Amino acid sequence: MTSVAGAPGTADSAGSPEPVGERRFSETLHFARRNPKLLIGLGIVLTFLLLGIIGPLFIGHDPNEYVGPQTQPPSGEYWFGTTTFGQDIWAQFVYGLRSTFLIGVFGGGVAFVIGTAVGFVAGYKGGIIDEILNMITNVVLVLPAMVVLIVAIAYLEARGLFVQGLFIGLTSWPWAARAVRSQALSLATRDYVDLARLSGRRTWKIITTEIAPNMSSYLVMSFILLFGGAILIAAGLDFIGLGPAGGVSLGLMLQSASQWSALQLSMWWWFIPPGLGITAIVGSLYILNVGLDEVFNPKLREL
Amino acid sequence: MWRYIGRKLFVYLLTFIVAVTINWMIPRFMPGDPVQSMLSRAQVSDPEALEAMTSYYENLFGLNAPLYEQYLNFWAGLLRGDLGISVMRYPEPVTDIILGAVPYTLALLLPAILLSWVVGNRFGAFAARSKILDNTVLPVGYILTATPYMWLALLLAWSLGIVAGIFPASGGYSFSLRPEFSWLFISDLISHWFLPFLSMFLVALGGWAIGMRNMIIYELEADYANYLQALGAPRKLIRRYAFRNAMLPQITGLAVQLGTIIAGSLLTEIVFNYPGLGSLILDSLNNRDFFLLQGVFLFVVVGVLIANFIIDIVYVLIDPRTRVQMTGGSS
Numbered sequence: 338m339t340s341v342a343g344a345p346g347t348a349d350s351a352g353s354p355e356p357v358g359e360r361r362f363s364e365t366l367h368f369a370r371r372n373p374k375l376l377i378g379l380g381i382v383l384t385f386l387l388l389g390i391i392g393p394l395f396i397g398h399d400p401n402e403y404v405g406p407q408t409q410p411p412s413g414e415y416w417f418g419t420t421t422f423g424q425d426i427w428a429q430f431v432y433g434l435r436s437t438f439l440i441g442v443f444g445g446g447v448a449f450v451i452g453t454a455v456g457f458v459a460g461y462k463g464g465i466i467d468e469i470l471n472m473i474t475n476v477v478l479v480l481p482a483m484v485v486l487i488v489a490i491a492y493l494e495a496r497g498l499f500v501q502g503l504f505i506g507l508t509s510w511p512w513a514a515r516a517v518r519s520q521a522l523s524l525a526t527r528d529y530v531d532l533a534r535l536s537g538r539r540t541w542k543i544i545t546t547e548i549a550p551n552m553s554s555y556l557v558m559s560f561i562l563l564f565g566g567a568i569l570i571a572a573g574l575d576f577i578g579l580g581p582a583g584g585v586s587l588g589l590m591l592q593s594a595s596q597w598s599a600l601q602l603s604m605w606w607w608f609i610p611p612g613l614g615i616t617a618i619v620g621s622l623y624i625l626n627v628g629l630d631e632v633f634n635p636k637l638r639e640l
Numbered sequence: 641m642w643r644y645i646g647r648k649l650f651v652y653l654l655t656f657i658v659a660v661t662i663n664w665m666i667p668r669f670m671p672g673d674p675v676q677s678m679l680s681r682a683q684v685s686d687p688e689a690l691e692a693m694t695s696y697y698e699n700l701f702g703l704n705a706p707l708y709e710q711y712l713n714f715w716a717g718l719l720r721g722d723l724g725i726s727v728m729r730y731p732e733p734v735t736d737i738i739l740g741a742v743p744y745t746l747a748l749l750l751p752a753i754l755l756s757w758v759v760g761n762r763f764g765a766f767a768a769r770s771k772i773l774d775n776t777v778l779p780v781g782y783i784l785t786a787t788p789y790m791w792l793a794l795l796l797a798w799s800l801g802i803v804a805g806i807f808p809a810s811g812g813y814s815f816s817l818r819p820e821f822s823w824l825f826i827s828d829l830i831s832h833w834f835l836p837f838l839s840m841f842l843v844a845l846g847g848w849a850i851g852m853r854n855m856i857i858y859e860l861e862a863d864y865a866n867y868l869q870a871l872g873a874p875r876k877l878i879r880r881y882a883f884r885n886a887m888l889p890q891i892t893g894l895a896v897q898l899g900t901i902i903a904g905s906l907l908t909e910i911v912f913n914y915p916g917l918g919s920l921i922l923d924s925l926n927n928r929d930f931f932l933l934q935g936v937f938l939f940v941v942v943g944v945l946i947a948n949f950i951i952d953i954v955y956v957l958i959d960p961r962t963r964v965q966m967t968g969g970s971s
Contacts, residue, residue, distance in 0.1 A: 472651055476658045478896065479944045483903030484921075488937050489666055491925055512896040519892060558854075565786065566900075572788045573907050577922060591790060595911060600798050600809070608798075612791030620786035623850070624779065630854075 368632045375632060378625025385618050389438055392431030400428040400585045411606050418606035421597050426590070430610050433587040437568055437618065440502050440586075444567030447506025449560045452513030457544045459514070460521025471518070478511035483573055490579045498581050501574065505567050513559045520555055524548045554630045561626040565619040572615050587611035648952055652945050659941045663934050664714045668707075723938065724931035728923060734935035737920065742939065744812055745916035747833060749905050752840040753894075760848025761890060765883050767849065768856040778853060784846025789904035793839040793911035800835060807835045812915040836905075836912045844901055851893055855886035888959050895951040898944055 369375055398404055403423040411418040417426035459470035485508050490496060524530060525548065533543045549556065574580060575588025576595070594600075594608035717723070723734040767777045784792075801809025808814070813828050859865060859882035868878045909918030917936050924932040 472654060475651060475948075476655045478899070479652075479655055479941060479948055480659055480662065481899030481902050481940055481944055483899065483906065484937050484940050485662070487921060487925070488663070488933055491930070491933060492667055515892065515896055516889075519889065569786075569788055570903070573790065573903060576788075576790045576907060577910065578925060588788075591788070591794065595790070595794060600794065600802055603798070603802065605798065608791075608794050612788060612794065616783060616787045616791065618786075620783045623782040623786055627782075627854075 365632055369628075372628045372632055374624050375628025378621040378623075378628055381617055381621035382625060385434055385614065386438055388431055389434030393428075393435060396425075396428045396431065398425070398428065400425065400432040401583075404428075417610050418604075420593070420607055421599075421602075421604070426607060426610060429585050429590050430587070430614060432585040433590055433611060434614060434618075436498055436581070436584060436586045437571070437615065439498055440505070440571040441564045441568040441618075443499060443502035444505035444509070444571065445560065445564035447503060448510040448513060448563045448567065451506070452510035452563070453517050453556060453559065455510070456514040456517025457521050457548065460518035461525045461540065461544055461548060463522075463525070467518075470514075474511045474514045474518075477508065478515065480508070482508040483570060486570070486574055487577060487579060490574065496579065496582050498584065501571060501581060502567065505570050505574075509563065509566055509570060513563055516559060517552075517556070520552045521548055524551055554633045557629055557633070558626050561622050561629075565622045568615060568619055587615050644956065645953065648949065652949055656942070656945060660715070660718060660938065661711075663937055663941075664711060667930060667934075668710075718938075723935040726924075726929055726932045728927040728929040728932060734932050737932060738917070738935050738939050741915060741917050741920045744914060745905060745909065745918070748836055748840060748909070748914070748916060749902065752837055752844060752905070753898075753901055756841050756844035757848050757890070757894060760845045761852045761887070763845070764849035764852025765856055765879075765886070768853045768860075774853070778850070781846040781849040781853075784842055785850055787843055787846075788907070789840065789843050790907040790911050792843055793836065793908045796835050796839045797911060808832050809835065810913040832912075832914070836908045836914050839911075840901070840904055840908050843904060844897075847897065848890065848893075851890055852886060855889050856882050859885045888955070891951060891955050891958065895948050898947055902940060902944065 393400075401424060404419075404425050407419060407421055407423045409415055409419040415425055415427060417430055419425060455470050455474060459467045459474070482505070486504055489504060490501070493500065521544075530543060530547050533547050538546075571580075571586070572588035572591070575586050576592045578592055580586055580589045580592070588611070590611035591608055594604070594611075599605075599607040721735055723738075726732050726734050726737055729737060763777075764781070767773045767781070797809040800806050808831060812832055813825065814832075856879070860878070862882075862885070865878050865882060868881070905916070906918030906921055908914070909916045910922050913919060917940065921933065921936055923929070924936070
């Protein structure tokens with residue numbers, strides 16, 4: 338913790354915005370390029386993203402089509418082997434990656450917007466507003482997202498990717514709201530926030546300029562966790578059999594593998610790639626997240 | 641203090657009412673007619689039979705009465721402990737089926753949650769101690785927490801269960817045994833319990849370790865830590881203070897993560913075909929047994945409410961600041 342000389346604190350950047358902002362940006366870039374966690378995490382996520390975008394372009398057939406010989410282990414022609422029905426697992430995998438990213442961005446995005454808004458207002462305002470928002474948060478929180486989703490989606494006729502993402506977003510924001518609220522609650526009693534309040538600033542202004550910047554790493558962390566969480570929830574729903582009808586996703590691959598006893602037949606190439614894909618994406622998102630934290634927070638750099 | 645607990649209880653009661661209302665609303669206000677969808681899935685072609693089944697289901701749901709009456713009837717049934725009759729195992733009431741499955745789920749959940757929380761916190765605090773540990777031990781934590789519950793369960797069932805054959809990979813106990821209080825049955829029960837437990841424990845462990853590690857680092861930048869360091873306090877002392885402060889968000893995290901862990905236990909049970917609530921959900925989905933599905937939903941909600949309340953009380957006992965804030969010391 339000897340970072341007094343180099344790093345400008347977050348609080349004193351208000352004086353001359355232009356040069357300080359520029360310096361801080363290039364400084365951030367400087368540390369970002371030297372942070373292995375950030376680079377490794379980002380690298381893996383981008384690799385899978387590219388695979389999900391480009392991969393399907395090279396596949397001429399529907400991923401669920403019965404194209405090859407049945408129950409083949411990985412070979413030169415079918416990179417990840419085939420299922421008991423002769424579906425190409427590689428094709429399913431790249432299409433599945435695509436829907437995984439879509440559900441992460443969409444579900445995680447919806448949850449992030451709701452969660453941070455509720456959390457900030459509740460934590461900063463306190464009193465009756467906090468009580469009401471907290472009550473709403475509690476209601477949604479104790480309704481275990483997955484079980485609500487199971488009941489709701491079981492009744493739903495048309496199941497698409499976006500409906501699934503929307504439902505996931507609507508049910509998975511509370512923990513982010515609570516996390517943001519508890520941080521905002523402790524920040525709201527700090528002296529500089531009191532000072533801003535005394536000087537008659539508007540609530541929204543205080544939240545965005547005094548409280549939010551002091552927990553920006555926390556917010557980034559929240560979004561990345563929500564993104565990963567949405568992917569995991571979607572995979573879980575798919576695994577129970579409530580995935581997008583007729584679609585392809587990594588969770589649906591796991592479901593069909595388990596349903597058609599890939600375990601008993603030791604068809605490891607059927608159930609290892611989809612799970613590995615999810616784990617690699619979500620895991621490297623988390624690692625990327627820690628890397629970002631270290632870049633943005635000067636005090637973490639020389640741990 | 642008592643006023644605070646009373647208020648919390650009120651909030652949870654309200655939550656329960658909302659949960660029941662949602663449970664009542666979902667089948668009635670979701671786009672699409674549940675009766676129609678049930679019938680279309682049953683694939684009845686005879687129009688006469690179709691009509692008979694439609695009126696049967698509408699009576700069953702009580703769909704003919706006005707809405708407020710339907711709602712009150714729903715509550716009346718609920719308070720009598722009547723969640724309806726299962727379609728899947730016909731004459732059996734939903735409540736009985738669920739009560740038979742709950743012990744299995746609890747036996748998996750409670751040890752997995754508590755053990756992973758304690759071990760994970762220790763592990764995370766330990767890893768935040770040095771750069772080498774942080775960079776070598778923690779990636780394991782990230783990977784574990786990013787693992788979908790069912791995938792780790794599948795991997796364990798396949799590797800330890802089927803390939804190595806050390807543990808049984810399916811069921812709650814062997815088919816050849818009947819539930820009884822004997823050494824043979826209990827040891828069989830434990831060997832079936834172990835793999836699902838291990839799989840849940842491992843996934844949850846990663847999350848707690850990472851949470852603790854992040855919180856410790858966050859606490860180490862706090863003013864009190866800097867102040868202690870400026871005073872020349874030993875690092876060990878500062879870390880001990882940081883650990884105690886970092887515990888608080890971890891307790892809140894326990895409440896927040898409950899839903900995720902319960903969902904994880906449901907998925908794990910499905911993989912291992914473990915006779916808990918998770919397998920019940922899958923069966924009820926496959927058999928279109930909506931009464932059972934909604935019964936499970938209510939049971940899980942009640943369980944989570946009770947657990948949340950316990951965690952709240954523990955939090956108040958540990959953190960004096962909440963006591964001050966709650967008794968009107970805010971603003």
